[in-house]
Amino acid sequence: MAQVIRQYLPVIQIVTAVIIWAASFIAMKIAVAELGPFLTVFLRMLLAVAVLLFFIPTMRRAKQQYQQGDWLLLVGLVLCEPCLYFVFEGLALTYTSASEAGMITALHPFMVTIAAWYFLKEQINQRMLSGGLVAVVGAVLLSISGSGSSTDGNNHLLGNFLEFIAIAFATGYTLLARKLSGRYSPVFLTAIQAAFGTVFFLPLTLSFEQGIPVDVSSEVVYSILFLAWGVNVIAFILYNASFKAMPASQVGLWLNLLPLSTLLFGWLVLDESLNTTQYFAAGLVLAGLIYSQIKPRRKSVFIEQSLIKREYIDQLVGEQEKFTEGLQSDNLAEDSLNKAGLTTDKPLQETC
Numbered sequence: 001m002a003q004v005i006r007q008y009l010p011v012i013q014i015v016t017a018v019i020i021w022a023a024s025f026i027a028m029k030i031a032v033a034e035l036g037p038f039l040t041v042f043l044r045m046l047l048a049v050a051v052l053l054f055f056i057p058t059m060r061r062a063k064q065q066y067q068q069g070d071w072l073l074l075v076g077l078v079l080c081e082p083c084l085y086f087v088f089e090g091l092a093l094t095y096t097s098a099s100e101a102g103m104i105t106a107l108h109p110f111m112v113t114i115a116a117w118y119f120l121k122e123q124i125n126q127r128m129l130s131g132g133l134v135a136v137v138g139a140v141l142l143s144i145s146g147s148g149s150s151t152d153g154n155n156h157l158l159g160n161f162l163e164f165i166a167i168a169f170a171t172g173y174t175l176l177a178r179k180l181s182g183r184y185s186p187v188f189l190t191a192i193q194a195a196f197g198t199v200f201f202l203p204l205t206l207s208f209e210q211g212i213p214v215d216v217s218s219e220v221v222y223s224i225l226f227l228a229w230g231v232n233v234i235a236f237i238l239y240n241a242s243f244k245a246m247p248a249s250q251v252g253l254w255l256n257l258l259p260l261s262t263l264l265f266g267w268l269v270l271d272e273s274l275n276t277t278q279y280f281a282a283g284l285v286l287a288g289l290i291y292s293q294i295k296p297r298r299k300s301v302f303i304e305q306s307l308i309k310r311e312y313i314d315q316l317v318g319e320q321e322k323f324t325e326g327l328q329s330d331n332l333a334e335d336s337l338n339k340a341g342l343t344t345d346k347p348l349q350e351t352c
Helices: 002-035 037-062 070-092 098-105 108-119 126-144 156-180 186-208 218-242 248-254 257-269 276-293 305-339
Strands: none
Touching: 002 037, 002 218, 002 248, 002 257, 037 070, 037 186, 037 218, 070 156, 070 186, 098 156, 108 126, 108 156, 108 248, 126 248, 126 257, 126 276, 156 248, 186 218, 248 276, 257 276
16 A cells, blocks of 8 residues: 555645645635735745745755755746746736636646656657647647636737746746756755745835735635645645656646646636536546556457467477578588598597
């Protein structure tokens, strides 16, 4: 039982992280409506740092294995996400519609798979590639088949381009997290993300936000707490931990569950429903993920029985031919000895 849990622990970690991230869209929507985007991100980062301070003894015991030049990778990690990812995504949603932004976001898992193959030299088999393509098609169809408003943005081309840049930064974060996960603990990587994000979003909050409102609803308070502790702490720790036993390409494929999980929470919390096309798209996402993750079963002995017989017969024929050639060589050697006046029945000493 313990061996089975260890085998599927990375999958459990990434799926749990995706589910938490999906619920964060609901919480983020509630918080941004009253606090604004930058103040919401700043508060969730600040509260996450407050919790992660209690993990300092754990990080010390983990003995982070710093190597020369890692500071560049760590800075790149926190710049990619949460910093620049949230900046470009927030700007993108001011210009384009939510459905079109979701279509660009659905490209993230496939971008991770291709980038991991190119930069990290991770192997991509045919099953992973074809399953990933099916999941991407389902995720894109899931994003564009909803009843999105056409008045969400006024410059869709610019907004979609900004969203693509945001997803490119998220892809860079995934690759850097995979590279650093072997030397640093998931808690440490999560802590520096929260700390750096707090410092990064503080001047943005002071510059673009009007401060914390006097009257804040309880829904906003709960949403901020969930975003800080559920997403910035638990989800990121699980996400970073999954890289220790799972390639970045496979982690990226599981991110296709994000739009599906978001629709599920929208149905549970906001009483949203799926149309027929969305149900079909959700099935494509699940089918693609399952196909890409399941290893092909080995063919049984009965299926391969005819092949084994044919190979066995070919082997016997080959050995018989070698044996025949050996006999012919022996006969030729004996004839040569007889012609030279030597016989194989007498020792060579008697003929000398």
